[in-house]
Amino acid sequence: MPIISITQQPEVSSLNAAYKPIVFKVLATENNSSNKPPVVYCDVYIDDVYYKTFSKTINIGINGGSFEYLFDIQDIKELLEYNLPTINGNTIQQMTNTLRKVFVKFRNAYKDNNGFIISEQKAPIQGTSNKKPISGEGLISNTFYILNSLIQQEEKQDLSELLNSYKTDEWDINTFPLTKRPKNIYLKKTESSFFPIITDKTPYKICIEVTYFDNTTGVECIKVENMNIDEIVGKIKKLEDLTSILKKGTILLFNKTAKEIPDGWEEYTPLRGRSPIGLDPNDPDFNTIGQPVGSKTHTLKKENLPPMSLSLKDIQLWGVGAGSSHSVLRQTIGSQFPIEGGGGISKEINHLDPHRIVTFIIYKGE
Numbered sequence: 001m002p003i004i005s006i007t008q009q010p011e012v013s014s015l016n017a018a019y020k021p022i023v024f025k026v027l028a029t030e031n032n033s034s035n036k037p038p039v040v041y042c043d044v045y046i047d048d049v050y051y052k053t054f055s056k057t058i059n060i061g062i063n064g065g066s067f068e069y070l071f072d073i074q075d076i077k078e079l080l081e082y083n084l085p086t087i088n089g090n091t092i093q094q095m096t097n098t099l100r101k102v103f104v105k106f107r108n109a110y111k112d113n114n115g116f117i118i119s120e121q122k123a124p125i126q127g128t129s130n131k132k133p134i135s136g137e138g139l140i141s142n143t144f145y146i147l148n149s150l151i152q153q154e155e156k157q158d159l160s161e162l163l164n165s166y167k168t169d170e171w172d173i174n175t176f177p178l179t180k181r182p183k184n185i186y187l188k189k190t191e192s193s194f195f196p197i198i199t200d201k202t203p204y205k206i207c208i209e210v211t212y213f214d215n216t217t218g219v220e221c222i223k224v225e226n227m228n229i230d231e232i233v234g235k236i237k238k239l240e241d242l243t244s245i246l247k248k249g250t251i252l253l254f255n256k257t258a259k260e261i262p263d264g265w266e267e268y269t270p271l272r273g274r275s276p277i278g279l280d281p282n283d284p285d286f287n288t289i290g291q292p293v294g295s296k297t298h299t300l301k302k303e304n305l306p307p308m309s310l311s312l313k314d315i316q317l318w319g320v321g322a323g324s325s326h327s328v329l330r331q332t333i334g335s336q337f338p339i340e341g342g343g344g345i346s347k348e349i350n351h352l353d354p355h356r357i358v359t360f361i362i363y364k365g366e
Helices: 074-079 159-164 229-243
Strands: 005-008 015-017 023-028 040-046 049-056 061-063 066-072 099-111 117-119 144-147 175-177 197-199 205-211 217-223 251-254 265-267 313-320 325-332 359-363
Touching (some): 015 159, 023 040, 023 099, 040 074, 049 066, 049 074, 074 099
Parallel strands (some): 015 144
Antiparallel strands (some): 005 023, 023 066, 040 049, 040 099, 099 117, 175 197, 205 217, 265 359
């Protein structure tokens, strides 16, 4: 019968150091029997391509009536390479030769009637200079990753756990620093530092955050495709000059949507629907920073109107006969009558001057 089960293997998508045991345990028996198989094979695949086969003829024990075999495939580290950073380098380097995706397939063998050892499952075929490798069959393991690294800390032999302990501030769950650094790294203008990381992401842009002597911060980013750190350094120099003018709390007009606000800025919501007015310490209506005053509309009341009166002339009928009548206008009445009744509808007056809608943004300093 085929391989029964894998009893020990690296976890799915786990990160493993190349210079330590990478162990598998598997249960197997001979074809169509409970006998010990003459050979058990472990076929290793690197980046989905068949690489090499390990074989065992001696089991380490018996588990549940099946024969248990142990494989350590750390020899595949011979495929892994290393990279040395350039001295005073100015580039962002993407290294793909120090990390490999790995899985294995297990096969068992039996002896035929002529005594020849035959693989029960289809065996893979090694590639040549003009032919690609051909995958084989077998019980497949978890897929995991091997990094060309050595764990020197005895207390933490799990690579992911060790690298997690190197993190400061916020990191993506599948991104790790490959060197232990303090939270703040102090560099002079003539110094450089190489900081290696590992991630399952394809980086789109790289950002550097700088803290200046006045405790203000600046962030500059470049797309990875540009790959030249000098561009960031130049932008940081410009940003440093700019921060000598722009301080936290600086408010500007921004003639685009809130989604397009640049890094280091955010919308200043207290100025939504309002116009800023200059501070006047001598006027109680304008002597407090942040004080909201005024209204865009106003309804006039009686006390807002000036005093008004009308002069009237009295009209009176004069002489009435059976066949005709007429009237005459007498002199102006001496007294005047104030207007008490109303004829309006109290509609609000709009105080808005001609205007254009913009977004007010405030500098956060980061």
